[in-house]
Amino acid sequence: MLKAEHLSKHYCSGVIRKHHVDAVSGVSFEIGKGEILGIAGNSGCGKSTIARMLMGLEDPDEGAVWLDGQKISGLTMGQMREHRKKMQMIFQHPESSLDPQKKILFSMTEPMKIHRVYREQKKMQQRIEELFDLVGVSTGLLSRYPHQISGGEAQRIMIARALTLDPKVLILDEPTSMLDVSIQAHVMCLLKDLRNKLDLTYLFISHDLEVLGWFCDRISIMSRGKFVESGDTEQIIHNPGHPFTKELVDSFSNFGQEEKDECKQNPVFPDGCGGEKLYRSSQKVFCEPGSSDPADSGDRERTGCTAVCSEK
Numbered sequence: 001m002l003k004a005e006h007l008s009k010h011y012c013s014g015v016i017r018k019h020h021v022d023a024v025s026g027v028s029f030e031i032g033k034g035e036i037l038g039i040a041g042n043s044g045c046g047k048s049t050i051a052r053m054l055m056g057l058e059d060p061d062e063g064a065v066w067l068d069g070q071k072i073s074g075l076t077m078g079q080m081r082e083h084r085k086k087m088q089m090i091f092q093h094p095e096s097s098l099d100p101q102k103k104i105l106f107s108m109t110e111p112m113k114i115h116r117v118y119r120e121q122k123k124m125q126q127r128i129e130e131l132f133d134l135v136g137v138s139t140g141l142l143s144r145y146p147h148q149i150s151g152g153e154a155q156r157i158m159i160a161r162a163l164t165l166d167p168k169v170l171i172l173d174e175p176t177s178m179l180d181v182s183i184q185a186h187v188m189c190l191l192k193d194l195r196n197k198l199d200l201t202y203l204f205i206s207h208d209l210e211v212l213g214w215f216c217d218r219i220s221i222m223s224r225g226k227f228v229e230s231g232d233t234e235q236i237i238h239n240p241g242h243p244f245t246k247e248l249v250d251s252f253s254n255f256g257q258e259e260k261d262e263c264k265q266n267p268v269f270p271d272g273c274g275g276e277k278l279y280r281s282s283q284k285v286f287c288e289p290g291s292s293d294p295a296d297s298g299d300r301e302r303t304g305c306t307a308v309c310s311e312k
């Protein structure tokens with residue numbers, strides 16, 4: 001579905017002395033339809049630069065991007081327009097993607113107007129209502145300005161906005177790192193749910209290996225512009241090969257050791273979460289799909305983690 005071949009990007013900056021940065025050097029990967037690939041790495045290692053090259057926001061110095069069998073690097077703005085519909089990006093700071101001077105309704109209709117998706121205002125309105133329902137926010141927010149909504153609401157709205165054009169691929173660049181822990185869990189659950197419902201393909205970028213470990217099918221570990229190791233999530237987390245991966249895994253020392261007691265004290269109620277189990281590790285809250293435990297059914301299903309906690 002999405003392929004990157006030997007992507008490289010070098011920057012040259014500085015006023016007094018020129019400073020060269022090899023932001024991305026020879027990165028290649030492929031993501032199959034419906035798959036979630038995670039890219040993990042420390043701040044400044046080149047993750048967002050990859051995202052920008054994939055989206056055509058920056059041209060690679062070397063290499064190319066392929067979407068749905070078509071090479072999209074080097075296309076003109078006009079040619080890129082069609083591909084933009086297929087691939088959308090969610091940024092770390094939702095507020096930076098919303099015009100502070102305009103009501104939310106404006107930001108929601110903008111992509112549909114640019115791409116001339118609907119001729120009738122009513123159809124556009126209907127589509128927005130459907131999407132707001134899907135991401136779990138009230139349409140009452142449409143008449144508010146960005147400063148009048150919470151961070152979690154803003155990120156849900158950005159997800160809805162990204163979905164207005166029916167994309168096949170979402171590039172998620174640290175989509176929850178600015179949100180607080182419980183909101184983060186809700187948004188992660190929502191993203192997982194949407195992937196299943198809408199058959200989406202994700203590239204998920206994060207510095208947080210714990211979140212990636214829960215969310216992704218495969219993970220690539222990035223350091224100083226290069227992929228140092230790639231593999232199935234299980235292998236990366238439980239059997240890391242590269243010293244840098246080991247270091248990164250060790251920095252999340254609480255892997256898999258969910259603190260059940262803490263979980264009991266802090267039940268979380270994710271709206272519309274596709275999962276049935278919820279657990280809390282040292283710092284984060286995750287849900288897990290497909291629990292067969294009868295204690296999780298009925299009212300408790302999707303409404304809290306107490307059953308799971310008491311079970312273990």
Ligand SMILES: Nc1ncnc2c1ncn2[C@@H]1O[C@H](COP(=O)(O)OP(=O)(O)O)[C@@H](O)[C@H]1O
Nearest residue numbers: 011013021023042043044045046047048049050
């Ligand atoms: N427009 C730019 N000009 C100069 N250097 C840049 C530019 N964008 C990013 N960089 C540098 O490239 C490196 C990778 O940045 P980035 O991709 O944003 O990292 P990450 O997303 O992993 O934190 C960093 O050293 C950053 O300072």
Ligand SMILES: [Mg+2]
Nearest residue numbers: 047048049173
């Ligand atoms: Mg970044």
